[in-house]
Each structure stands twice: as C-alpha cells, then as structure tokens.
Amino acid sequence: MLDILILLGSTREGRKTDRVARAVESRLKNRDVETHLFDLKENPLPILGKRRFNDDSPHPNTEKLGSLIEDTEVLLIISPEYNHSYPGSLKNALDHFYPEFEDLLFAYMTTSAGGFGGIRQQSHLHDFTLAVSGVPGPSLPVSNLQNHFSEEGKITSEEYEKRIEDFLNEIIEHVP
Numbered sequence: 312m313l314d315i316l317i318l319l320g321s322t323r324e325g326r327k328t329d330r331v332a333r334a335v336e337s338r339l340k341n342r343d344v345e346t347h348l349f350d351l352k353e354n355p356l357p358i359l360g361k362r363r364f365n366d367d368s369p370h371p372n373t374e375k376l377g378s379l380i381e382d383t384e385v386l387l388i389i390s391p392e393y394n395h396s397y398p399g400s401l402k403n404a405l406d407h408f409y410p411e412f413e414d415l416l417f418a419y420m421t422t423s424a425g426g427f428g429g430i431r432q433q434s435h436l437h438d439f440t441l442a443v444s445g446v447p448g449p450s451l452p453v454s455n456l457q458n459h460f461s462e463e464g465k466i467t468s469e470e471y472e473k474r475i476e477d478f479l480n481e482i483i484e485h486v487p
C-alpha cells in the first residue's frame with residue numbers, strides 16, 4: 312500500500328494550516344493509502360544539535376519523524392508562508408535529516424490567509440528538496456484558507472474539494 316507522510320509546518324498558537332492538514336489526512340484515509348500526520352506543534356523537534364545520522368541518542372520526536380521519513384514513499388509538506396518563506400520551526404525540523412531524504416518524492420501545499428497561497432516559499436522548499444537529494448513533486452497553493460477549510464478540518468468549498476482530489480491524484484501518478 313502506498314505510504315504518504317504529511318508534515319505539518321505550522322506551530323503557532325491560533326494557527327489555521329492544521330485545518331488543511333487534517334482535511335488532507337482524512338481524504339487520504341478514504342483512499343487506499345497509508346497516511347501519517349506529523350504535527351510539529353504536538354511533536355516538537357529540539358533546536359538542531361546533531362543530525363540524526365550523527366546522533367547516538369536522538370530526541371524521541373526526531374527518531375519518530377526520521378523513521379516515518381525512511382518508511383514513506385511521499386513526503387507531503389503542508390506549510391504556511393512566513394515572511395515570504397517557510398517557517399523556521401519547519402526548517403529546523405527538516406535539517407535534522409539528510410540521508411533519510413535520498414530519492415524521496417516531495418509534494419507541497421503552501422498556505423496563506425491572503426491571496427498569494429504561500430507561493431513565495433515554493434522555490435525555497437524546492438531548493439531544500441534538491442539539497443537533500445530528494446525529488447520535487449506536485450504542489451498546491453491554498454489562498455484564503457479560512458474560506459475553504461473549517462476549524463474542524465473539513466473542506467467547505469467545492470473549489471477545494473476538486474483541487475485536493477486532483478492534487479492527490481497527481482501525487483499518486485508521480486510515485487515511481
């Protein structure tokens with residue numbers, strides 16, 4: 312069974328991007344896909360001291376995320392845009408790993424409360440992916456996310472019902 316790991320990059324109090332991650336998780340569960348949602352707010356990683364492959368006793372959350380990355384076929388990053396990039400908490404988490412990412416397919420959902428869909432972080436996420444020898448895959452920008460996803464993590468607009476189904480199909484088509 313295909314395995315897709317969702318990494319939620321929003322950790323702030325009052326965040327909204329968790330709505331998108333929960334909606335996508337439930338859509339994947341309706342398909343023949345094994346899925347895990349790793350929430351960096353619930354499972355924070357320490358500020359980088361040693362990368363996991365160099366660390367004899369990694370933090371349990373680092374070990375948990377590292378094992379999930381090793382076992383997955385797709386890493387789907389769902390991330391808000393902060394100051395035209397992706398959040399520092401997400402960068403810190405990603406930097407704990409390196410060999411774990413080799414040849415892994417990445418997909419991206421970038422979010423914003425405004426009209427640009429968090430798109431300005433996209434090239435930064437691509438650069439990260441290439442730096443760790445991953446494979447950049449499909450992406451979906453989500454503008455005005457509060458208009459399309461409820462606090463309960465449900466999709467509330469037909470537009471995004473379709474966009475997300477199309478996006479998940481595109482991810483599955485990209486899996487080698």
Ligand SMILES: Cc1cc2nc3c(=O)[nH]c(=O)nc-3n(C[C@H](O)[C@H](O)[C@H](O)COP(=O)(O)O)c2cc1C
Nearest residue numbers: 321323326327328391392393394395422423424425
């Ligand atoms: C530190 C910070 C920086 C932000 N910078 C941007 C930005 O550069 N572009 C943008 O569209 N929205 C920006 N926003 C607003 C986000 O679009 C908004 O927080 C949105 O709800 C998605 O992120 P969330 O998961 O934090 O809620 C920023 C928000 C914060 C907290």
